[in-house]
Amino acid sequence: MEAIVAAQREPNSRLRDIIDTVDCTYETLARDVRRIAAENGEILQTNKSAVSHWVNGNRTPSGRVGQYLAEALSRRAGRTITRTEIGLHAGEGEEPTESDPVLAVTHLGRADVERRRFLAIAAFTTAGVAMPLAHDHEATARMLRARTGTSLVGGEDVDVVRQITVAFSAADERLGGGHGLTTVTAYLADTAAPMLRGRFPSEALRRAAFGAVAELAYLAGWKHHDLGQEGAAQRYYQVGYQLACEADPHGHAAWMMRALAHQALSLKQPHHCVDLVEGALQRGLGHVDGRTEALLHITHARAYAATEENSSAARALLSAEDALLRDDGPQPSYSCVSGPAAGTVASHTARTLTDLADHVGTEQQHRDALTRWDPEKYKRVHALTHADLGDSLAAQARADEAVAAWTQAVVLMEGMTSDRTRKAITSMRSTLAIYQRRKVPGAADLARRAREALA
Structure with a gap:
C-alpha cells in the first residue's frame, strides 16, 4: 500500500471543489488513480477512504500519488489540472521547465545519470501527448540560433553520434531497455547535446546534427518505455520532437509525433492520438518515402481502432498497405530504427485487428510479422x-x-x-x-x- 503522510488538519477545499466539478465519486477517483499508477509501473491500493482523507486534510498523497491524482482529475476534466490547483505542493521532485530543447535534453540526460528525483517520479500524462500540437517551433528556432557558440562542429562529430545510436539500438533489441541506459544518457548529456551549441560549416550539417541528437533522445525514451518508466519516456520523446523540428520539420518531426502517439496507444490512452497522427501525416506526406508513410498510416489505424472508429481504421490500414508498396527513395535513419517496415506494419495491423476483435486476422498478421524480422537481430x-x-x-x-x-x-x-x-x-x-x-x-x-x- 502506498505511503501516506500526516498533514495539517485543514480540509483541502481546492481538491474537494475540483472533484465536485468533474462530478466523480471518491471510489471512481481512487480507481482512476490506481489505473494511472499501473500505467507508470506502480501498484497501489488507493481506495475511497484514502481520497476522503486527502479531501479532509487528514492525509496528503506521498511519492508520485499526487501526480497520479492530478492526472486522473485532468482526464476527467478534459484539461490539465496541476498539483497546485488541487492544493498539493510540488515539492523537491518538481520537474524543471526549460523551453530550450538543447538545455532540456541535457538536463534529462544528467537527471538519468544522477538519478534525480523529478525524473524518477515523472508520470505519463495525456496532456503531454498533445504537446506537439501547441509547440511554437519558430520561436524555439530563433532562440536556438541566438545561442550558437564558437566551437566548430564537423561531419565526423555527427557520424559518431549516429554510430553510437545504431550500436545501442541493436543491443537494446537483444538485451532490453535496461542495458546501457546510463551510458546512452550520459553521452547524450555530456557530448551529443552540447555539440548543438557549436558552429556548423553548412545548414545541411546543422540539420543533420539536430537529427542525430533527436534520434539518440528517441532511443533514451524508448529504453525508458521498455522499462515501464513511461513518464521519463514521454519527456524524452517530447524533447526529441523539438530537436527533430530543427532538423526536419516535416518527416522527422512527424516521426516523433508518431512516437508520442505510439506510447499512448500502448498504454491504452488514445486521447489526442487521432489528432496527433493526423498532424503527423499533414507534415509528412510528400516529404517521406513510402515505408515511413506506411508506418504513419498504421499508427493512424491503431488510433482509430482504439477510439472505435472502425471504418476509419480500415481505411487507414489500406493506406498503410498502399504506401508500403511504393519504392520511391531511401528510408531515413529515424524510421529505420523501428526495423523492417513490412514487419512493423504487420505487427501493428495485428494490434489494430485485436482492437477490432478479429482474432483470426490478428493471428495471420502476427505470423506474417515473424517472417519479416531477423530472429537474432530483433x-x-x-x-x-x-x-x-x-x-x-x-x-x-x-x-x-x-x-x-x-x-x-x-x-x-x-x-x-x-x-x-x-x-x-x-x-x-x-x-x-x-x-x-x-x-x-x-x-x-x-x-x-x-x-x-x-x-
Missing part, C-alpha cells in the same frame, strides 16, 4: 510477437497452440531487462492457470517457467 520483437500470437490463439480456444507460442516467447525473453517482456509473461498467467486445471499439455511446465522468469 530477439525482443520475436519474443513479444510470440506472446501476442499466443494471446490471439487463446482467444480462439486453441489452447495447445497458445501454450506452444507462449513457451517460445518465454524462452526468447531469458536474459532481457525489459518491463514489456515481464508484463507479457504476467498477462498469460491467468489463462495458464485455467489450462493447468484442464491439463493442457505443456501448461504446467510453462507456468513454472513463467514463475521463475518473474521471480
Whole structure:
C-alpha cells in the first residue's frame, strides 16, 4: 500500500471543489488513480477512504500519488489540472521547465545519470501527448540560433553520434531497455547535446546534427518505455520532437509525433492520438518515402481502432498497405530504427485487428510479422510477437497452440531487462492457470517457467 503522510488538519477545499466539478465519486477517483499508477509501473491500493482523507486534510498523497491524482482529475476534466490547483505542493521532485530543447535534453540526460528525483517520479500524462500540437517551433528556432557558440562542429562529430545510436539500438533489441541506459544518457548529456551549441560549416550539417541528437533522445525514451518508466519516456520523446523540428520539420518531426502517439496507444490512452497522427501525416506526406508513410498510416489505424472508429481504421490500414508498396527513395535513419517496415506494419495491423476483435486476422498478421524480422537481430520483437500470437490463439480456444507460442516467447525473453517482456509473461498467467486445471499439455511446465522468469 502506498505511503501516506500526516498533514495539517485543514480540509483541502481546492481538491474537494475540483472533484465536485468533474462530478466523480471518491471510489471512481481512487480507481482512476490506481489505473494511472499501473500505467507508470506502480501498484497501489488507493481506495475511497484514502481520497476522503486527502479531501479532509487528514492525509496528503506521498511519492508520485499526487501526480497520479492530478492526472486522473485532468482526464476527467478534459484539461490539465496541476498539483497546485488541487492544493498539493510540488515539492523537491518538481520537474524543471526549460523551453530550450538543447538545455532540456541535457538536463534529462544528467537527471538519468544522477538519478534525480523529478525524473524518477515523472508520470505519463495525456496532456503531454498533445504537446506537439501547441509547440511554437519558430520561436524555439530563433532562440536556438541566438545561442550558437564558437566551437566548430564537423561531419565526423555527427557520424559518431549516429554510430553510437545504431550500436545501442541493436543491443537494446537483444538485451532490453535496461542495458546501457546510463551510458546512452550520459553521452547524450555530456557530448551529443552540447555539440548543438557549436558552429556548423553548412545548414545541411546543422540539420543533420539536430537529427542525430533527436534520434539518440528517441532511443533514451524508448529504453525508458521498455522499462515501464513511461513518464521519463514521454519527456524524452517530447524533447526529441523539438530537436527533430530543427532538423526536419516535416518527416522527422512527424516521426516523433508518431512516437508520442505510439506510447499512448500502448498504454491504452488514445486521447489526442487521432489528432496527433493526423498532424503527423499533414507534415509528412510528400516529404517521406513510402515505408515511413506506411508506418504513419498504421499508427493512424491503431488510433482509430482504439477510439472505435472502425471504418476509419480500415481505411487507414489500406493506406498503410498502399504506401508500403511504393519504392520511391531511401528510408531515413529515424524510421529505420523501428526495423523492417513490412514487419512493423504487420505487427501493428495485428494490434489494430485485436482492437477490432478479429482474432483470426490478428493471428495471420502476427505470423506474417515473424517472417519479416531477423530472429537474432530483433530477439525482443520475436519474443513479444510470440506472446501476442499466443494471446490471439487463446482467444480462439486453441489452447495447445497458445501454450506452444507462449513457451517460445518465454524462452526468447531469458536474459532481457525489459518491463514489456515481464508484463507479457504476467498477462498469460491467468489463462495458464485455467489450462493447468484442464491439463493442457505443456501448461504446467510453462507456468513454472513463467514463475521463475518473474521471480
